Amino acid sequence: MKFFGYSLDPTRLPRHVAFIMDGNGRWARQRFLPRNEGHKKGYEVLKTIIEFNENLKIPYISAYAFSTENWQRPPEEVEFLMTMAGRVIDEYVDSMREKNIRFCYTGTFDGLSPELIRKFQHAIESTRKGKYVFNIVFNYGGKREIVDAAKKLVVAIQNNQFSLENLSENSFEQFLYSPDIPPVDLLIRTSGEQRISNFLLWQSAYAELYFSRKLWPDFRPKDFCAALFDYQKRKRRFGKIDPKE
Numbered sequence: 001m002k003f004f005g006y007s008l009d010p011t012r013l014p015r016h017v018a019f020i021m022d023g024n025g026r027w028a029r030q031r032f033l034p035r036n037e038g039h040k041k042g043y044e045v046l047k048t049i050i051e052f053n054e055n056l057k058i059p060y061i062s063a064y065a066f067s068t069e070n071w072q073r074p075p076e077e078v079e080f081l082m083t084m085a086g087r088v089i090d091e092y093v094d095s096m097r098e099k100n101i102r103f104c105y106t107g108t109f110d111g112l113s114p115e116l117i118r119k120f121q122h123a124i125e126s127t128r129k130g131k132y133v134f135n136i137v138f139n140y141g142g143k144r145e146i147v148d149a150a151k152k153l154v155v156a157i158q159n160n161q162f163s164l165e166n167l168s169e170n171s172f173e174q175f176l177y178s179p180d181i182p183p184v185d186l187l188i189r190t191s192g193e194q195r196i197s198n199f200l201l202w203q204s205a206y207a208e209l210y211f212s213r214k215l216w217p218d219f220r221p222k223d224f225c226a227a228l229f230d231y232q233k234r235k236r237r238f239g240k241i242d243p244k245e
């Protein structure tokens with residue numbers, strides 16, 4: 001298949017693409033707008049990308065929308081990010097259901113308003129039969145997730161629900177926030193920053209990394225296809241050697 005001049009092999013698309021949507025604030029500043037205008041535009045772009053995936057049919061798309069570190073931003077911005085997330089979920093939930101999208105949530109509900117929690121739970125529940133997963137990574141920190149998993153493991157051992165002899169890399173995953181979501185194949189970060197910022201640390205252990213210079217509000221399906229094209233040129237060895245080389 002071909003999009004925007006990029007030939008993509010449909011049999012070699014990633015199973016899970018995860019986005020670090022970065023650069024909303026800078027996008028707004030460049031236009032002499034308040035940072036929140038950048039967040040608003042950022043959510044529109046996210047919808048465009050999810051809708052474009054109807055062409056690609058990638059089974060899992062994750063998007064980092066709020067990190068545990070983002071609580072340190074000014075309260076007005078935190079408040080706006082929370083309200084915006086709730087509003088977008090509300091507006092978009094019916095359309096997700098119609099488009100066969102399953103809404104998933106990776107993160108904790110700690111510190112979120114009961115109203116926002118209800119909105120997330122409603123979206124999860126009412127889209128549960130969907131096939132294509134849209135996973136919002138919200139109020140999330142990768143280190144926190146691993147510590148929370150360790151705590152759940154200890155409790156399970158204490159309650160005789162889990163035996164230490166059975167602990168392995170695979171079995172540990174049942175204690176993560178979203179154990180049914182597979183590893184990240186392709187991690188895309190916009191805005192030119194080249195760091196992970198505490199995002200899906202466990203799940204991205206062997207992800208291919210792609211850094212786009214575009215600010216997230218300027219990111220388009222064409223840029224997504226450029227990233228996928230680049231991904232398909234790579235050789236994923238997973239530590240092995242290719243006997244043909």
Ligand code: IPE
Nearest residue numbers: 021022023024025026027065
């Ligand atoms: C990413 O954009 C969105 C969130 C972190 C919620 P930023 O708000 O980090 O934008 P920059 O990096 O300041 O431009």
Ligand code: IPE
Nearest residue numbers: 020021022064065066067197
């Ligand atoms: C990462 O972006 C978090 C999200 C995109 C939600 P940040 O802008 O918060 O990360 P840093 O500060 O550049 O590491």
Ligand code: MG
Nearest residue numbers: 022023024025
């Ligand atoms: Mg940023």
